[in-house]
Amino acid sequence: MVSFLFDYISVNTFWTIVLVVHALLAVATLGALTHQAMSVALPVRQATDPAGFVTRFRAVYGAGYATAICVLWVATFVVGAWIYTKYRIAIRIPLERTGYWKTLGFFELKEHVAALGLAMLPAYWYFWKNSKNPIYDSARKAVTLLLAAMCWFAFLVGHVLNNARGFG
């Protein structure tokens, strides 16, 4: 499908570009989820003047982030799943040969975490779209915090693995 690109760039350059896109999507997801998680964990109860950085960071309208976070999670997931096909041959096998077993184990766990997070998205989205319904308050808070923790875990593990061996 993309083989015509290899007339212009090398295979490694292509996968590096895809990996950078994956990383940028992950950064956007991480930022949005962290803002939203802070807004539910430490909500700003009244306007303070002058507001500090932390207050402004957590003073976002959480419901406005829900759809964007779902779209970003799915987009990051799809691009990551595409890279995973290349990773299995070009990255994992050399890392196995050099004995990076725990790094690889954490990466496999990250893939599970990303899949479990994906499965929570419909309920997460529904809870936020019904944010005025108080029966969803505690579930919405817990699901948001868990998704944020999952996103941080996945991001950091992916970053460490890329440090161990990237496509370049």
Add this chain to the structure above:
Amino acid sequence: MTAVVDPGTATREKRTSSLASPSLGTFTIVFAIAAPVIYVVSELANLPLFTYHPGTGRIDFGWAAARANEGPAMYWYGWIATMLISSALLGALTSRFLPGLGERLPLFLIWLLPLLALPILAYALMPFWTR
């Protein structure tokens, strides 16, 4: 006197009402509760919907072992397909026949089950931790 009606009002009200519908809530809640259970069972019992062989690009239905000289086999895509399709089917059936069920299910299961799934999945990765 002519009443001025915002043309977007009816659409917004309809959208809000559909977002709050019990059947949509039931679908999303049943989906979220079923998915981690199905994912863990699919992983532990070797029940991927398909197996992908990245070395050759071949896809086998269900679980298939890696073939000699063809590189490794990947099951993660198949586990996700099993999870998404089964959970969506379960959610759709429940929302169709038991639309009010979502209001009676304990919502803490939506975050507790993925949390419980993680140590099980980490245990399944034991060869990585003990080498």
